[in-house]
Amino acid sequence: xxxFTRLILFLFCLTALxxxxxxxxxxxxxxxxxxxxxxxYKKNLDVTKIRKGKPQPLLRVEDHDFSMRPAFGGPAIPxxxxxxxxxxxxxxxxxxxxxxxxxxxxxWKDERLAFPSKSNKSMTFDGRLVKKIWVPDVFFxxxxxxxxxxxxxxxxxxxxxxxxxxxxxxxxxxxxxCNMDFSHFPLDSxxxxxxxxxxxxxxxxxxxxxxxxxxxxxxxxxxSLSQFLIQKFHTTSRLAFYSSTGWYNRLYINFxxxxxxxxxxxxTYFPATLMVMLSWVSFWIDRRAVPARVSLGIxxxxxxxxxxxxxxxxxxxxxxxxxxxxxxxxxxxxVFLSVLEYAAxxxxxxxxxxxxxxxxxxxxxxxxxxHSRTMMLDGSYSESEANSLAGYPRxxxxxxxxxxxxIVVHLALSNESNSSRKKGLLRGHMGLRIFQNTHAIDKYxxxxxxxxxIFFNLIYWSVFS
Numbered sequence: 001x002x003x004f005t006r007l008i009l010f011l012f013c014l015t016a017l018x019x020x021x022x023x024x025x026x027x028x029x030x031x032x033x034x035x036x037x038x039x040x041y042k043k044n045l046d047v048t049k050i051r052k053g054k055p056q057p058l059l060r061v062e063d064h065d066f067s068m069r070p071a072f073g074g075p076a077i078p079x080x081x082x083x084x085x086x087x088x089x090x091x092x093x094x095x096x097x098x099x100x101x102x103x104x105x106x107x108w109k110d111e112r113l114a115f116p117s118k119s120n121k122s123m124t125f126d127g128r129l130v131k132k133i134w135v136p137d138v139f140f141x142x143x144x145x146x147x148x149x150x151x152x153x154x155x156x157x158x159x160x161x162x163x164x165x166x167x168x169x170x171x172x173x174x175x176x177x178c179n180m181d182f183s184h185f186p187l188d189s190x191x192x193x194x195x196x197x198x199x200x201x202x203x204x205x206x207x208x209x210x211x212x213x214x215x216x217x218x219x220x221x222x223x224s225l226s227q228f229l230i231q232k233f234h235t236t237s238r239l240a241f242y243s244s245t246g247w248y249n250r251l252y253i254n255f256x257x258x259x260x261x262x263x264x265x266x267x268t269y270f271p272a273t274l275m276v277m278l279s280w281v282s283f284w285i286d287r288r289a290v291p292a293r294v295s296l297g298i299x300x301x302x303x304x305x306x307x308x309x310x311x312x313x314x315x316x317x318x319x320x321x322x323x324x325x326x327x328x329x330x331x332x333x334x335v336f337l338s339v340l341e342y343a344a345x346x347x348x349x350x351x352x353x354x355x356x357x358x359x360x361x362x363x364x365x366x367x368x369x370x371h372s373r374t375m376m377l378d379g380s381y382s383e384s385e386a387n388s389l390a391g392y393p394r395x396x397x398x399x400x401x402x403x404x405x406x407i408v409v410h411l412a413l414s415n416e417s418n419s420s421r422k423k424g425l426l427r428g429h430m431g432l433r434i435f436q437n438t439h440a441i442d443k444y445x446x447x448x449x450x451x452x453x454i455f456f457n458l459i460y461w462s463v464f465s
């Protein structure tokens with residue numbers, strides 16, 4: 001190729017290369033585009049996202065073995081405890097236990113968690129750090145069920161101070177056993193306790209103590225129970241011995257409960273007293289009204305049985321007698337005795353009527369009576385009155401019709417001779433019939449039964465209240 005042709009080809013390629021590197025102009029669209037402000041497309045740099053290198057942890061958890069207690073091999077580590085009772089949820093007499101929600105806090109010193117700090121401020125962590133360090137293994141003695149609250153996260157807090165002091169707090173609900181004495185139920189007071197103890201460490205390795213003495217236990221002023229009045233909360237501590245492992249420090253949260261009596265007065269004592277008083281009504285009912293007195297006695301007996309069964313159904317099956325059992329069973333005896341009282345009255349009345357019937361068969365009628373008071377209003381004689389008529393001759397015996405007329409005549413003569421008695425018979429005719437139809441046992445029972453029951457109540461309430 002000639003030299004001139006090569007030169008033209010080189011210049012053409014150089015021009016094409018220069019044109020390709022120039023910026024392309026936008027095609028005109030008929031609108032002017034304004035330049036954008038610089039603050040819209042320039043981002044401010046976030047210094048928090050600039051990595052300056054790997055941060056150095058203040059707590060060097062990985063540098064220590066936390067499977068051992070602090071100061072391992074030395075004296076026992078002191079662990080202070082304080083408790084704030086949030087609520088006393090329930091008391092169960094049947095299961096003999098109670099349920100309590102509380103904040104349990106531990107205080108100890110672990111030099112392995114110390115960190116340098118110029119401001120001397122503490123660091124707070126959640127439950128994730130608890131799994132990496134050593135914490136006291138405190139458990140609840142005689143607990144049936146317990147759990148740590150986990151809504152919305154585990155209710156666990158760990159606070160570490162620069163000198164190594166640690167505060168470990170958790171929110172727990174625990175159901176523990178309470179040995180109750182029901183000998184004075186429902187006029188009783190119960191003392192229950194929640195016991196805390198280390199499970200693995202004896203008193204040579206871990207010393208549990210109340211951090212602030214009696215002030216270590218705090219309660220919410222709104223705590224209340226439906227059947228109990230909370231009288232007192234207090235703390236104690238002592239050593240517990242196990243034959244296979246040794247001595248352990250044990251802390252006690254004691255509280256005394258006084259039962260409200262008003263509920264049982266309305267549900268138990270008042271109905272039982274009414275049933276006893278209702279059984280006394282039969283003493284004023286005619287002894288010949290057998291259906292009325294029998295049905296009243298049976299009704300009161302069955303009602304007392306229902307009350308006793310209802311009370312015992314909500315109580316544990318203890319082997320000793322409770323105060324409420326004494327009251328209910330004595331009331332049941334009074335009701336049962338009222339039924340036996342009418343049985344005795346009915347039996348003696350039947351025997352008396354049988355004797356009078358024999359006397360009437362032997363002496364049908366004696367008309368020579370000087371005083372009409374020897375006759376009963378129903379035309380029958382008493383045994384002594386019939387014997388007094390034995391001296392009259394048989395010629396004075398009249399027929400049945402004449403005998404009825406003589407009764408009326410004698411009553412009229414007697415009323416005319418005694419005007420005051422006549423007025424009493426006219427005014428209290430029904431009362432006289434009731435008086436004559438009442439047995440002597442009924443008269444005495446009207447006084448003996450109420451007096452005995454009132455005397456029993458005085459002794460009962462003075463002893464158990």
